[in-house]
Amino acid sequence: METRGSERFRTRTNRSVGWLGAVLALSLLAVSCSGPGDEAADMAAPDSAASPIDSTDVSGDRADSGTESYAATTTAAPRSRTDDAMAELEPEEEPMAEEEAFVALEAAQAAADAAPAEAVAELEAAMAAAETAAEAAMAAAETAAESAAAATSSGVSREEAAASDRRRCPECRANTFEDYGVNPFVDTYEDNLSTFALDVDTASYVVTRNYLEGGQLPPIEAVRVEEFVNYFDGGYQPLIDEFNVTLEAAPTPFSDPDRVMLRVGVQAPEVLSDLVIPDTVVLVLDRSGSMGQSAGPADRPMERMTLVHEAVELLLAGLPGSTRVGVVAYNDRADTILDPTRVSGNADWIMDEVRYWVQPGGSTNAEAGLTLGYRMALSEADRGRAVLVLLLSDGVANVGATRTDDILEEIGERGDIGLSTIGVGLGPFNDELMEQLANKADGTYHYIDTPAEARRIFVENLTSLLASVARDAKIQVEFDRDKVISYRLLGFENRAIADEDFRDDTRDAGEVGAGQSSTALYEVTLDRGWDRGRGPIATATLRYRRPASERITETWASLQPGDVERSFRDANPHFRLAVVAAEFAEVLRDSPFVEDRSMEELSYQADRVADELRRDADTEELVDLIDTARGIRRR
Numbered sequence: 001m002e003t004r005g006s007e008r009f010r011t012r013t014n015r016s017v018g019w020l021g022a023v024l025a026l027s028l029l030a031v032s033c034s035g036p037g038d039e040a041a042d043m044a045a046p047d048s049a050a051s052p053i054d055s056t057d058v059s060g061d062r063a064d065s066g067t068e069s070y071a072a073t074t075t076a077a078p079r080s081r082t083d084d085a086m087a088e089l090e091p092e093e094e095p096m097a098e099e100e101a102f103v104a105l106e107a108a109q110a111a112a113d114a115a116p117a118e119a120v121a122e123l124e125a126a127m128a129a130a131e132t133a134a135e136a137a138m139a140a141a142e143t144a145a146e147s148a149a150a151a152t153s154s155g156v157s158r159e160e161a162a163a164s165d166r167r168r169c170p171e172c173r174a175n176t177f178e179d180y181g182v183n184p185f186v187d188t189y190e191d192n193l194s195t196f197a198l199d200v201d202t203a204s205y206v207v208t209r210n211y212l213e214g215g216q217l218p219p220i221e222a223v224r225v226e227e228f229v230n231y232f233d234g235g236y237q238p239l240i241d242e243f244n245v246t247l248e249a250a251p252t253p254f255s256d257p258d259r260v261m262l263r264v265g266v267q268a269p270e271v272l273s274d275l276v277i278p279d280t281v282v283l284v285l286d287r288s289g290s291m292g293q294s295a296g297p298a299d300r301p302m303e304r305m306t307l308v309h310e311a312v313e314l315l316l317a318g319l320p321g322s323t324r325v326g327v328v329a330y331n332d333r334a335d336t337i338l339d340p341t342r343v344s345g346n347a348d349w350i351m352d353e354v355r356y357w358v359q360p361g362g363s364t365n366a367e368a369g370l371t372l373g374y375r376m377a378l379s380e381a382d383r384g385r386a387v388l389v390l391l392l393s394d395g396v397a398n399v400g401a402t403r404t405d406d407i408l409e410e411i412g413e414r415g416d417i418g419l420s421t422i423g424v425g426l427g428p429f430n431d432e433l434m435e436q437l438a439n440k441a442d443g444t445y446h447y448i449d450t451p452a453e454a455r456r457i458f459v460e461n462l463t464s465l466l467a468s469v470a471r472d473a474k475i476q477v478e479f480d481r482d483k484v485i486s487y488r489l490l491g492f493e494n495r496a497i498a499d500e501d502f503r504d505d506t507r508d509a510g511e512v513g514a515g516q517s518s519t520a521l522y523e524v525t526l527d528r529g530w531d532r533g534r535g536p537i538a539t540a541t542l543r544y545r546r547p548a549s550e551r552i553t554e555t556w557a558s559l560q561p562g563d564v565e566r567s568f569r570d571a572n573p574h575f576r577l578a579v580v581a582a583e584f585a586e587v588l589r590d591s592p593f594v595e596d597r598s599m600e601e602l603s604y605q606a607d608r609v610a611d612e613l614r615r616d617a618d619t620e621e622l623v624d625l626i627d628t629a630r631g632i633r634r635r
Contacts, residue, residue: 183491192481195474200518223585228581241273246267263579274547280340280385282387284329307451310451315390331365387417389417423448444511468547469546477520484527488523489520489521532561606622
């Protein structure tokens with residue numbers, strides 16, 4: 001008959017054995033999950049073994065964007081294609097590892113049953129070490145799981161895919177991009193609100209096109225889904241003096257059967273009663289040595305500076321005659337080329353001055369150029385004039401302040417002065433600097449690599465570039481927990497805003513020009529019975545500041561169950577075009593949510609959409625780029 005003392009001994013012993021067994025099991029599991037490469041890494045750098053998570057963390061500064069990487073949040077997602085990818089990556093010997101762990105655990109239990117009372121002290125002394133070892137084993141297992149979760153459809157990690165792409169693209173090392181990760185699925189019972197700053201940038205698509213036409217895949221961090229989608233006409237109907245918000249949904253051939261794609265569309269009015277058109281445009285032109293390099297693909301070489309000259313000439317031809325234009329140029333130093341001068345009667349002279357004084361040579365002091373340009377802009381703003389600063393550069397700042405925050409701190413931020421950036425050329429090119437300058441300084445970011453793209457920005461979309469109809473524009477989408485299990489926002493990883501900041505009007509957000517549109521796509525997992533009962537599936541609210549009156553305005557729209565199309569074919573062609581563009585971006589950035597077959601399906605669906613849109617030039621080009629990417633991936 002056991003005494004209470006012996007019961008306590010057995011209980012404490014069992015707990016200790018449980019800990020030790022768990023340690024052993026987790027250790028074996030961690031070993032089984034690691035490959036030969038991991039062992040080699042451990043032998044080469046034993047100090048790193050104490051922190052396995054640090055050795056595999058590729059998130060960089062993603063935490064600053066308010067969005068976690070997919071690998072860090074896989075538990076929030078329902079079973080998806082990524083789970084299948086993880087299963088394929090698990091070593092074959094894992095069942096044996098688990099069996100050995102259980103055998104060891106049983107042996108330890110038997111030893112505990114026979115252990116004398118004095119063994120309690122020894123077991124308790126081992127508890128601290130056991131707990132430490134358990135934490136290390138769990139960290140190692142988690143690291144292996146994260147590596148598997150980050151695997152692409154081809155069975156390689158994002159790091160390996162990036163390295164492979166760079167081997168095929170030697171010039172990529174000379175370019176600077178930022179990897180913001182891939183948005184995960186979010187359980188609606190954890191968070192049914194999705195909030196982000198509106199974005200109308202298009203640069204990423206043009207940068208990617210440049211790579212593909214040069215016979216190379218883009219670096220995965222160069223691909224931003226929202227900028228692919230925004231490049232194409234959303235087909236939204238503009239309203240008079242107000243924004244049009246629309247929601248549509250349909251199943252797609254790229255998603256699981258229980259999921260639909262939700263499109264949230266925002267169309268800006270072409271005319272607004274209190275829009276702001278700049279009285280003065282200040283051109284800040286990069287004339288450093290790198291601007292003498294090629295701007296576009298090898299088969300259509302053009303010097304970057306020549307393309308800048310053409311862009312300025314197009315701009316001058318499209319500006320109202322009353323607009324004042326000032327010009328600043330910089331390399332290792334900054335100079336005022338032209339004080340603000342009316343375009344009317346002076347366009348040819350302004351252009352002659354630009355061609356003569358703005359020629360490539362020297363290093364790149366972007367800080368000096370922007371500081372001088374902002375000084376000119378402030379002088380104009382202090383006279384009551386609305387001012388837009390346009391920076392045309394490859395962004396390769398190598399003298400003075402070279403980081404976005406440092407440059408913005410130096411030049412200061414003014415709500416009455418907008419800064420839009422126009423990227424030119426690749427290799428070298430600093431995409432991160434150009435995008436973040438525009439995001440944080442109330443502007444938009446575009447990229448030109450050919451005269452045709454320059455015409456698109458400075459002729460076809462000039463009004464959108466110049467005339468602001470919304471500042472600090474942000475979207476909040478609310479999902480019905482009873483109808484939606486989870487959702488995933490495609491793109492906007494670096495535009496996330498905390499849900500509680502949606503109505504904080506001091507929070508910087510996005511800027512929208514006249515007639516521009518922005519599209520956000522969500523992959524949504526619907527619950528059973530989603531089409532029964534009252535209430536919307538999702539509601540999207542747009543909040544923005546009208547630029548002239550500074551008045552805060554909200555508008556919203558909802559998606560009802562009856563609004564969901566029953567098939568992808570039934571959805572309108574602009575919806576399908578947006579999905580194809582987004583899926584193409586997902587494939588190119590090695591998203592864990594795509595499969596190899598996606599490229600074949602993409603080519604087929606893009607061709608069908610092109611037929612329905614009567615072979616629209618942009619859609620035709622997308623079809624060609626998808627086929628080009630397929631060919632490059634087969635190499």
